[in-house]
Amino acid sequence: MADIRLGILGFGFMGHEHMNLLSKIPEITVSAICDNVPSQMDDAPKGITKYTDMDDLINDPAVNTVLIVVPNPLHKEAAIKAAKAGKNIICEKPAALSVADYDEMVAAAKEAGVRFTVHQQRxxxxxxxxxxxxxxxxxxxxxxxxxxxxxxxxxxxxxxxxxxxxxxxxxxxxxxxxxxxxxxxxxxxxxxxxxxxxxxxxxxxxxxxxxxxxxxxxxxxxxxxxxxxxxxxxxxxxxxxxxxxxxxxxxxxxxxxxxxxxxxxxxxxxxxxxxxxxxxxxxxxxxxxxxxxxxxxxxxxxxxxxFDWFRGYIDAIENGTEFEITVEQVRRDLxxxxxxxxxxxxxxxxxxxx
Ligand SMILES: NC(=O)c1ccc[n+]([C@@H]2O[C@H](COP(=O)([O-])OP(=O)(O)OC[C@H]3O[C@@H](n4cnc5c(N)ncnc54)[C@H](O)[C@@H]3O)[C@@H](O)[C@H]2O)c1
The missing domain is CATH 3.30.360.10 (Dihydrodipicolinate Reductase; domain 2)
Structure with a gap:
């Protein structure tokens, strides 16, 4: 069984949507959440670890995958930090605000040997x-x-x-x-x-x-x-x-x-x-x-x-196969x-x- 322990970075609209959906997918555990506005996490499930600084979430050993759900300009910083910390990355769309930024994110993931995909679930x-x-x-x-x-x-x-x-x-x-x-x-x-x-x-x-x-x-x-x-x-x-x-x-x-x-x-x-x-x-x-x-x-x-996007994600992690949304496809989109x-x-x- 896949060992997917997510940290949700950004607990606004889409962070909440992810939490609700993931609570119905037993193969994935949400280990921690982070938002720099603490009140955003007031309605989080009881007992979940909460952070207000992204570095703390990214470096939490209980988290092996960072789900980046902060506003668009923060995706690059978060992805590069997560890669350097050896964490797999799921990034919300648009992955980056420029192709050059995106290339840096992908290069960081490659260099660190972590897996990277983008939540383009539509x-x-x-x-x-x-x-x-x-x-x-x-x-x-x-x-x-x-x-x-x-x-x-x-x-x-x-x-x-x-x-x-x-x-x-x-x-x-x-x-x-x-x-x-x-x-x-x-x-x-x-x-x-x-x-x-x-x-x-x-x-x-x-x-x-x-x-x-x-x-x-x-x-x-x-x-x-x-x-x-x-x-x-x-x-x-x-x-x-x-x-x-x-x-x-x-x-x-x-x-x-x-x-x-x-x-x-x-x-x-x-x-x-x-x-x-x-x-x-x-x-x-x-x-x-x-x-x-x-x-x-x-x-x-x-x-x-x-559920299909996350089902595909779990399969790719379990079997070591390519993600449905490949880094090349996202680059072409951008x-x-x-x-x-x-x-x-x-x-x-x-x-x-x-
Ligand atoms: N795939 C989809 O269908 C879909 C749908 C909606 C949004 N999104 C994407 O999700 C991302 C977030 O969008 P949203 O609508 O949830 O925005 P939002 O503003 O509702 O939520 C963003 C959250 O990030 C927090 N945040 C901001 N800076 C932070 C920091 N430095 N550290 C920690 N937390 C920080 C904010 O306080 C806020 O709660 C965007 O990239 C957006 O494009 C994707």
């Missing part, structure tokens, strides 16, 4: 997993477009996320997850990227982005996120030449989910167009479909759970994020890995 999201299967198994034929959309209504960001120097903004917060999902879904070289990144409501940090990936095969993927879309929803679309797959979660109507593959009974191939009158005038391409033309199939059922930022600055597409 590869197990229940809206993502079936859509990955749709794409990978060719369930809509040859895919030409993948769209991943996330729209919220709150506009302003919370707490330290409003400060650029804290690694605030939505690209660091959600962007890293959404980018990682697309790169995990599509096992291809990215040839170029384009981004539009805006500050719609927030003064100093991004709260809207459109990210476009162009892959080697000609496939396009788009991510759009906005914190000020008054039509809040999470939606995935995978569009191919044999169907359109959709997973939509409507945040207004009780998180109602629409999940389906829509197909057509026959494609119109070079036949005389039928003219339909719409409110915008006559059209031969965009009128309503004839009765019975379209039909629906369910999305494939694929099991996923909030590099492509830089390329998106560069594109947004210039307004031009940026060549990536050609």
């Amino acid at each position: 590869r197990h999201d229940h809206d993502y997993v079936p859509m990955k299967k749709v794409f990978r198994d060719g369930l809509v034929g040859k895919t030409y477009l993948i769209r991943s959309m996330m729209y919220g209504v709150n506009g302003n960001m919370h707490d330290w996320h409003i400060y650029p120097e804290m690694g605030g903004g939505m690209l660091y917060d959600w962007g890293i997850h959404l980018i990682d999902q697309v790169l995990d879904m599509v096992p291809e070289k990215v040839t170029s990227v384009y981004a539009d990144i805006k500050k719609v409501i927030n003064k100093d940090v991004d709260d809207y982005f459109l990210l476009v990936f162009r892959f080697e095969s000609g496939l396009t993927a788009e991510i759009e996120l906005g914190t000020y879309f008054l039509t809040p929803r999470r939606e995935w679309m995978v569009l191919g030449d044999k169907g359109t797959a959709i997973f939509d979660v409507d945040f207004v109507n009780g998180m109602k989910e629409t999940k389906k593959i829509v197909r057509t009974r026959h494609l119109l191939e070079n036949v005389p167009g039928k003219i339909t009158m719409t409110s915008a005038g006559p059209t031969r391409s965009f009128g309503p479909p004839e009765e019975g033309l379209l039909y629906e199939e369910p999305l494939p059922e694929v099991k996923s759970s909030e 590099c492509i994020m830089d390329a998106f930022r560069e594109s947004a600055k210039t307004g031009k597409a940026v060549e990536f890995e050609s």
